[in-house]
Amino acid sequence: MKKILPYLTIIAIGAFAGNMINIGLSYAIHWQSLDPIEFMRTFKVDFPLLLGPTAITLMPAWLGSLWLFLKSPKQSESRQNWMYAFIGLSLTILQTSVYHLPMNLDFMDIKYDAATAANKLQGWVIFHWIRIIVAITAGVFALLGFRKSID
Numbered sequence: 001m002k003k004i005l006p007y008l009t010i011i012a013i014g015a016f017a018g019n020m021i022n023i024g025l026s027y028a029i030h031w032q033s034l035d036p037i038e039f040m041r042t043f044k045v046d047f048p049l050l051l052g053p054t055a056i057t058l059m060p061a062w063l064g065s066l067w068l069f070l071k072s073p074k075q076s077e078s079r080q081n082w083m084y085a086f087i088g089l090s091l092t093i094l095q096t097s098v099y100h101l102p103m104n105l106d107f108m109d110i111k112y113d114a115a116t117a118a119n120k121l122q123g124w125v126i127f128h129w130i131r132i133i134v135a136i137t138a139g140v141f142a143l144l145g146f147r148k149s150i151d
Contacts, residue, residue, distance in 0.1 A: 006146040009064030013085065013142050016057035016092075017135040023050060024132055028125045036117035037110065044108040062089045065142060072149065081145030088138030092131050099127055 027046060031039045065086040072079035103124055106112065112120060 003146075003150075005064055006068060006142075006149065009061055009068060009085075010139065010142050010146060012057050012061035012064060013089070013135065013139040016054070016061050016089075017132060017139055019050075019053050019057055020128070020132045020135055024125070024128055028128060031121060032125065036112070036114040036121070039121060040107045040110045040112070040117055043104070044110075047104050047108060058089065058093070061138075062086070062093065065089055065138070068142075068145065068149075072145070076148065078145045078148035081141045081148060084141040085138045085145060088134050088141065091134050092138075095127065095131055095134075100124065100131075 027050070031043065031046075034042060065082055069079060069082035069086050072082055103120055107117070107120070
């Protein structure tokens with residue numbers, strides 16, 4: 001029973017990172033291939049479909065890493081690693097909330113002219129890959145936290 005939550009948390013982090021990689025390697029490339037105005041029309045359909053898989057992977061990962069951090073022995077390497085995993089996932093949520101979500105809503109409302117939309121999408125993709133790197137790093141720390149907890 002003691003290993004179930006760490007396993008589920010690590011699986012959820014991996015699923016979240018995998019979902020983000022999928023968005024970066026498929027949707028983002030597709031969006032960049034479209035005319036910017038057509039991209040925004042397409043994004044209006046695509047974005048809501050991406051919310052479900054993101055939420056059902058990120059929330060258990062985030063909550064699990066928080067719980068495991070709080071329940072790990074104080075001053076332990078395990079606790080420190082779970083803290084880093086939690087912070088990494090929290091950073092992805094912060095980045096999404098502050099940077100990506102407002103831009104996503106503007107894309108859906110077709111608020112940009114073609115040139116601005118193309119530039120905004122390029123920045124969106126770059127910052128999306130940063131989000132992926134942070135999510136993968138959180139996964140590494142979760143694995144280390146789990147390993148340290150069973151040593």
